[in-house]
Amino acid sequence: MGSPSMEGPEKPPMSTTEDLKNDVEKNRSDASPDAPYSILSERKKVCLMITASFAGLISPLSSTVYFPALTSLADAMHVSATRINLTVMMYLIFQGIAPSFIGSFSDTHGRRPAYLISFVIYLGANIGLALQTNYAALMVLRCLQACGSSGTIALGSAVVADVSTRAERGKYIGYASMGLTLGPALGPVIGGLIDHFCGWRWIFWFLTILSGVFLAAIALFLPETCRAVVGNGSIPAARWNRPIFSALAPKPTPTTTTATTAPQRPKRLNPLRSARLVLDKENALILIYGALLYAGMAAVLTTLTTTLATHYHFNTIQIGLCYLPMGLGSLTSRYTVGFLLDRTFRRHAHAQGLSIIKNQQQEIGAFDIERARLVVTIPLAYAAALVFVAYGWVMQSRVSLAGPVVTLFVGSHLLTGAFTTLSTLMVDLNRGSPATAVAANNLVRCLLGAGATAAAAPVIEAIGVGWMAVVMAAVWVVASPCLWAVYYWGFEWRKRIKGMEGERE
Template sequence: MTTPCLVPSFFFQQNIYFPALNPIAADLGVTVTLINLTLTTYMIFQGIAPTLFGDFGDMAGRRPAFILAVSIYILANIGLALQDNYAALMVLRMVQSGGSSGTLALGYAVVADITTSAERGKYMGIVGAGINVGPALSPVIGGLLAQYLGWRAIFWFCFIFSCCVLVPYALTVPETCRAIVGNGSVPAQGWNMTLTDLLRARRKTKRGHDATDDLDLDLDRQSQQPTLQRPKLRFPNPLRALAVAFDKGVGLIILYNSLLYLVFIITVSTLSTQFKTIYGYNDLQIGLCYMPYGAGCFAAAIGQGYLLDYNYRRIARRITGFTVDKKRGDDLSNFPIERARIGPLYFFVSVGLLAMILYGWVLELRPSVAAPLCLQFVIGLCITGSFGILNTLIVDLSPEAPATAVAANNFVRCEMGAAATAVIELMIGAMGTGWCFTLFALLAAVCAPILWAEARYGIQWRAEKREKRERKRVDKEEKRERKRLDGEEQAGEAEKSKDSGNGAWWRRKRSGKAGGGGGDAIANANANANANQGEMESKGVEALSGEEETDSVRAHPHPH
């Protein structure tokens, strides 16, 4: 649980310089409107960065991604503390956003790695407490620093704080990504190892210890998960997160979560300017005005975790044959997880949106400061509690890639929030605070049937998604099998053709030899025949000569 507890610390610093907007504008010689654009660009990158770090964390592991994100954040804070022009402030705030918000998806992913659905609500509440309370309470620290040490001290504070987080994390926090270490039984390797484990292994090597026992232990551990394969590293693809956002079930939750986030962000981003204009507060007083909102956020984050776990067990008891397994996790394929999570949401959304409308009109009428501060507590309790519940549901629906799913949620809500912060001051100037806040509350209320549709049809949509994935898997295997059979058939035909060619060659060779031997025999036979004929002719001539000689003797006898 160390990583989920460390992640909120970066969101504690997200809005830390809200009370210093006016001093920064005066120091750099620009308007407050231009300084507000740094909030917009910050949120743009706050949406983009988790899509990269989330995908990278699912591939390489949580540790490398977290260390890289925090290192970027540290360097950005050094630059922000030393810069002295508006362009540098704008660019470095974007870099700072990329580093800090990159840890968001990783925090929720670690919760998914180490918890089951039956107890996930409580741990998600711990992460949500820091993420939601941080932006509300950090202006208090920012106000103190800006008031007494100057606005540059804010970024030096962020630098020191992030270094204090990174060092113990790199030394001791283990890897949790299931694609890397499975259920914890597969030992981490390389950059997924903690620095203490790495140093311990090097000391053993230097001392010349026999590593046979360690190797046997590693083999025993790996044998428990023989099918575990490490993902191949590639450049992080943000489009994977966008694909999650367009999924029918998860996409609707992300959409409504983003609408609730608009209510959250416009309340936080306008508090500084509104309270300075209406009540004339200084930087420290403005920072203190965030405390009721932060208290509501904290109470919601802790309470919603226990509420979700209770509601999960309550619905599980109603399902015949379903038992909660806190060690191995539950099979949610036929469990109405959408109804278990969304059930408590209707009350919180209704009360939170009503408080939002009242908050806008209270600022319009400018009564005592106690009224808007009390309404801030209610908004923090109900609205942040609502999208904390929806964050838990998003992780439940994406067990195979929770970091990517959280990144998709963060991308959509931050881009919508960036657009809202860019125009909110103009809208307040044109419509007034009351109607402006009412418009955003009504927008969320009109879209509330999304929650009912998700609770009603979510389990059906998940079944359709599984069937589609299974068909795709079967088609892929069939295609691979056909390709294998075609390859074997082609190889067989090639071998057969080769054998056939070799046989023909041997037949031709044998036929050639047989033909050559027959010719020789015929030639020999002809030669013998000619020789015999010559011999016979020779004998015939000799016989004829003998007969002629006999006849001559008979005709002319020799004298005695």
């Protein structure tokens, strides 16, 4: 699509149209009408999602474990707090760019090799960070660390899309995002404890050990799930792309009831595919608003350390513990929002005459999935804006610590829920390439989050944390017509691009 501001006939760029047609053809060959969407049992699906979820732990953990040690690192590197905050900004920038490469690679060649490449890069970066001695090396290695860790978020969401249908995706959110929510919850606590008792270098040694464990676990146990490689699980992956424990087992013979898919011909690696998704008007509006939500959260996370140290005179351990409410709020939202997503999906499906069959993917060519998802998102976004205004002023007023703690928990619960529903909608709309869709999400949100991170501290110094929260909430409210536009017209836009008979999911 053209950008939202373009006038005249709305025609997508040729490259975007070709990608959409390729996705349609992929979906058409995905399974026969009676074939299960995935041949995995419920128990195997849950185990697989938990494994992928904890592999995704490293990205938010690597970001948040760093926050309590910012002051220590500034002293050790003999630089100002502003220059140390630049390492956070650069981490976010590369966290946004790298998944475009690894996501495109995994949609073509599989999840397992993409995971292994990511963890090897991440392991090497952590070893370098633990040994480096100057600011320049810290900056470069943090960028490399972001490249290795960020791909795991896109890969985790892709694994969920590989094995779960739209109607049941909500109930799996709690499993699939457990690692993503534990990272923000535990990272600052772990970082504060390690920095206080062992020094900042041991933060990176801890991440080195953790990444080594994950790398071994994936190499040994994680099966391939990419539907372009194994279909619904009935097509065995190549021997080199199978878990080590199963590589020596006899190659299974597909049966006539399950062998309903065939591996797709690999495409060339195209890291621009995720950027092209942004050119679609519907995708662009979803991505922009999700990025604004993420930018606000990034601004709060990066300034919380300094704000707590200034207003409450806390040490690194106390500061780390104050991050827990945000992590716990994110964790609880996964389950409440997951329930709401499935419930609203079923309600809208019933109203629109869409039948839901267990373990069968639903066709959405004639289904307004935009409304089914956004009816959950929009109230959460408005409520989050109100709660974060309250957070800013209770922090500004230096009231009892209970005020910031409660507002951080509630605000994180609402904000994470809104962002989760938008991410789910992106995967729903781009099911043929879920890792690429999540990579596009990361690209926009991390670039905008990097800008918010760089601007947050100067803004607080100029106008105070209370007014910064007001500005942040005002941006969310003013930009909310992006969601309303998709809510009212997204379905029509999608039909215009793909055609009613061209969408076969």
